[in-house]
Amino acid sequence: MKIIITGSLGPISKPLAVKLIAEGHQITIVSSNKNKQKEIETLGAKAAIGSIEDIGFLTETFTGADVAYLMQPTVNFFDPSVDLLRHYEKICKKYVQAILNSGLKKIVHLSSIGGHSSTGNGMLAFHYYAEQALKKLPGDVAITTLRPMSFYSNIMAFISTIKGMKAIITSYKTDEPEPWASPLDIADVAAEELTTSAKGRKVTYIISDEVTSDKLIDVLGKAIGEEIQWITVPHETLEESYKDFGMSPQAANGFAKLNEAKNSGILYEDLIKHKAEITFGKVKIEDFAKDFALAYQNS
Secondary structure, three states: OEEEEOOOOOOOHHHHHHHHHHOOOEEEEEEOOHHHHHHHHHHOOEEEEOOOOOHHHHHHHHOOOOEEEEOOOOOOOOOOOOOHHHHHHHHHHHHHHHHHHHOOOEEEEEOOOOOOOOOOOHHHHHHHHHHHHHHOOOOOOEEEEEEEOEEHHHHHHHHHHHHHHOEEEEOOOOOOOEEEEOHHHHHHHHHHHHHOOOOOEEEEEEEOEEEOHHHHHHHHHHHHOOOOEEEEOOHHHHHHHHHHOOOOHHHHHHHHHHHHHHHHOHHHHHHHHOHHHEEEOOOOHHHHHHHHHHHHHHO
């Protein structure tokens, strides 16, 4: 199959490309960084160097392909001029135009937990607007929407407070198992969805592991040889600390609201309703803890 992969050589896109190349597929990797071209070609893929905001470039890249894996680059949470909730929607509207221009008939879209709603999910509402933009494609375009849980890598953000205060400091704590996802498991699910002949529209939730807050700090603590506390602060306090750190007011509020959604359980309501659409991965929290310990030691 001729498969397009956006996301350059990111934590999902690279293992996804490696897996598909090994299976014998013709892979084109889209990257805005021309310095990535040699590495992409070394993997055995074709490099398409250009911007995903360039409809002409996307149209040319998609033309003749069987399927494309679509994602949106991380938003700059520190730029107050960016409308974070609509940023992904704008990118997906350009994807839509390029899909229509090129005649592409199947896509696998990386969304997120929370992508089912525009409210009650804080910052993750931008995934809802992205999904809605793609849903406007004609019915003969097959769409698989991937909604993974929070990435394990998000936990890396706590390294500084663990080093300085031997604590994770945030505005929520859960006694119920909280779901997490590994990019490697997401890549495996994406590879399967890209290469099946299924048509129509479907949503797949992806969970690698589920752990309580106490288990999380226990596993991380054992990995780094330290005892870690979990300290909660009011959502308003966390929001102000994000702004003090330089985050845009919209982003700071979005992350605080996201923690509120975790505390209340609202974030996971749609997940609970669609247990049949969950794919469970193989990378467990203990596996991630090894990577965490290495990053901790090198920080």
